[in-house]
Amino acid sequence: MENRVSNKFWKFSNPVLFKKLARIISPLAGLIAILTIIPALVWGIFFTSPDYKQMETVKIIFIHVPGAFLAINIYLMMTIASMVWLIRRHYVSALAAKSSAMIGLTMTIVTIITGSLWGSSTWGTYWVWDPRLTSFAILLCFYLGYILLWQSIKSLEKAANVTSLFCILGSIFALLSRYIVFFIDQGLHQGPTLSLDEEKNIDNSYYFPLILALVGFSSLFVYLVLVRTTTELNKFKLKLIG
């Protein structure tokens, strides 16, 4: 039984089947993204009460938190895809990692910009070298290095090899530097907003639009990564033909 399920999963490493699946899933994901992001933002921005201390600026949370969530998890996804490339050598996974790097970089920049705007009104400064902010700067460096490495090597196979190893090593070193930064300084930034421990979470009136925005951003990522991976596969095919 388990074998059959895994066979069904790995069969989508075939580019043709993958593209067929992408053609079905990507419009769905795009539709879900539109249907959740717009209501979440409208609900979050116009129909929630302002915070007693931070006033209206607290509503940046509906972009800031999903952006941060995606920026970290896209790197995790790239690491897994890189491992799949190094172990099973499926082109789809290498190209998926390549195409999600740009989205991850965008999400990191979005998080940093919204965060600094938020910080300017609540902390009185655009940037402090707080552990969480520093770890996002580090993440930005690793995304940039990954993209630079892809662009600097012409042969697809070699580039995929090298960038996969870079991505895996990068996840180790990014985590290392993150925990070292946390060890050195505790910082200004508040603790986790969406932990599993419900006592610490924010109020329900913010919680539900936030979850909706998270779902919307995630499906937006799924849509974008499927479209970009399909494009990359087509480009690769064109290169092979001529």
Add this chain to the structure above:
Amino acid sequence: MLNILRLEFLLVIRSGSHIVLAFSFFLFFTLLFALSAFGDNFILSKIGLTAVWLSLLMSILLTVNKVIHEDFESGVLDYLLIADIPLEVTLFCKPIVHWVSVVLPLIIITPIVLITFQINPNHIAKVVFVLLLGSPSLSFVGTMISCLTLSNRSSFLLTTITIPFYFPTLLLGVFCCSSTTTELFAFEYLLLYANTLFTVVLTPYISAYAIKLNYS
């Protein structure tokens, strides 16, 4: 292993131009820091440790491409790949030779540099100790990344993508240098040793894997 070490040392001694280069670069770079403080003793003593660590890091970055890339270009690496000695052993020896030939002379002159930065002389022995124990990790990580970039050997690319991998060592190194404990097994020192051991033990294997990936 001893043969490889002897061979590498001979090579470095007979074509030792980049050692002098790294040495001068280190001095000039620290001079830049010192000049930019306008002779203000307070600022100098504040930035002294950072200046030494950054100069060391930059001189390692600028010389680390000699370790593997030159061998690749001259074809020596092909022989090392098919030689009897495991590639991991070779890649363990190469950073060691790099560290002894490039980094050790720099660490030896750091006390003089630190005195010009108005650092308290009682403090200097500890800084040198931290540098000695922290910097091997820089050589090993640099070698690992240069193995990774064999397909595109531009030194600019190598420098750019190596910098993020130096964050943990730099953070721990500067933190340990500026911490006030005198105990050698305080938690931050243990982290520094762990970082060095982790990189020294694991990077030869990763470098060998990276070279094989680049040849496939």
